[in-house]
Amino acid sequence: MKAVFSAVQLGHAPSWFLSKGHLVDYPESPERARALLEGARQSGAQICAARRFDDEVISTVHNYRYLAFLKSAFEEWSKIDGAAPELMASLRPLAPTLHPSEHIMAKAGRFLMDFSCAITEKTWPSAKASAMTALTAADMCLKGEGLVYALCRPPGHHAYAQRAGGFCYLNNTALAAQQLRSAQERVAILDIDVHHGNGTQAIFYSRADVLTVSIHATPDAYYPYYWGGARELGEGEGRGFNLNLPLEVGSGDDAWLKALDEALKKIQSFRPQALVVALGLDAHEADPLRGGKVTQAGFARMAERIAALSLPTVIVQEGGYLTEHLSDNLAMFLTAYEGVHRLPVHEEKPAV
Numbered sequence: 001m002k003a004v005f006s007a008v009q010l011g012h013a014p015s016w017f018l019s020k021g022h023l024v025d026y027p028e029s030p031e032r033a034r035a036l037l038e039g040a041r042q043s044g045a046q047i048c049a050a051r052r053f054d055d056e057v058i059s060t061v062h063n064y065r066y067l068a069f070l071k072s073a074f075e076e077w078s079k080i081d082g083a084a085p086e087l088m089a090s091l092r093p094l095a096p097t098l099h100p101s102e103h104i105m106a107k108a109g110r111f112l113m114d115f116s117c118a119i120t121e122k123t124w125p126s127a128k129a130s131a132m133t134a135l136t137a138a139d140m141c142l143k144g145e146g147l148v149y150a151l152c153r154p155p156g157h158h159a160y161a162q163r164a165g166g167f168c169y170l171n172n173t174a175l176a177a178q179q180l181r182s183a184q185e186r187v188a189i190l191d192i193d194v195h196h197g198n199g200t201q202a203i204f205y206s207r208a209d210v211l212t213v214s215i216h217a218t219p220d221a222y223y224p225y226y227w228g229g230a231r232e233l234g235e236g237e238g239r240g241f242n243l244n245l246p247l248e249v250g251s252g253d254d255a256w257l258k259a260l261d262e263a264l265k266k267i268q269s270f271r272p273q274a275l276v277v278a279l280g281l282d283a284h285e286a287d288p289l290r291g292g293k294v295t296q297a298g299f300a301r302m303a304e305r306i307a308a309l310s311l312p313t314v315i316v317q318e319g320g321y322l323t324e325h326l327s328d329n330l331a332m333f334l335t336a337y338e339g340v341h342r343l344p345v346h347e348e349k350p351a352v
Contacts, residue, residue: 005133010126014120016118027322028321036330042328050132063161065162089105089109117165137176173197176276192302195217210241215260217247230246253301257301275312279315279317280319
């Protein structure tokens with residue numbers, strides 16, 4: 001198996017976010033990327049460097065005004081007298097806006113959905129490197145690698161076409177799917193992060209060429225709250241091409257595997273030519289966000305069942321936070337997946 005990573009992703013390191021009314025340490029830290037990299041190595045994956053793509057590729061998923069904001073936000077923020085080291089919006093334009101202010105605080109309110117996506121000096125380079133990691137993995141898959149793991153950090157599945165949220169700035173899963181779609185007629189996304197992939201759902205909600213399926217803790221009691229219900233089926237041409245399988249918060253192996261069987265039936269009926277797995281390891285029983293109780297053995301069983309689809313696959317890292325088990329959780333998942341995945345592999349030089 002090939003695994004793609006860029007060390008530039010380690011630069012993004014906000015200090016805090018708002019949780020239950022408290023300012024707490026930012027859990028989406030560079031250290032979790034280092035732990036995941038160790039897990040990839042434990043699985044025997046060959047680590048390849050992400051290569052550069054033109055920014056235009058990112059704009060196949062993201063709005064150009066939003067991308068311009070991400071590129072310039074910290075510089076604009078730094079020019080304000082007394083500005084803190086990190087940009088965080090202090091208001092959101094929930095009511096219809098009557099004045100189109102271009103002040104950095106106004107733009108931050110429009111483009112940052114919640115209090116978990118601060119912007120630092122290194123946010124844009126890191127988010128871009130994370131996107132390049134996903135795009136490199138998808139490109140390698142298209143060139144004949146049957147299975148590629150993209151170690152993306154910061155994660156992406158909460159990012160909309162023009163909004164950041166939930167530690168996510170660029171939607172790596174959507175970018176990988178769109179890249180695969182450039183050469184395949186139908187692409188499926190299976191998101192098994194403990195949080196609903198609301199940004200990914202929104203990006204493809206009106207499309208019939210990309211199936212989005214998400215298993216996650218119910219939004220009745222868990223982030224992102226406003227999206228992820230079972231009645232969200234898609235709209236227009238995309239109606240019937242979105243499936244949400246919400247589970248009770250704290251669900252364990254049996255519930256996740258039962259939902260996964262339903263998800264796989266939906267994917268098989270769609271008959272995709274390629275698959276993107278949005279891999280969250282935050283459903284683990286020891287994860288600090290406490291959304292699930294999946295064991296390491298449970299992750300391995302999920303990996304085996306997904307791999308049995310025998311599709312060209314890009315595994316994109318989403319959530320999963322620092323515990324002593326994080327490296328082993330990833331190694332267990334990748335090892336189990338590769339043990340079942342049996343597609344022909346063509347020799348390709350590692351991406352540089």
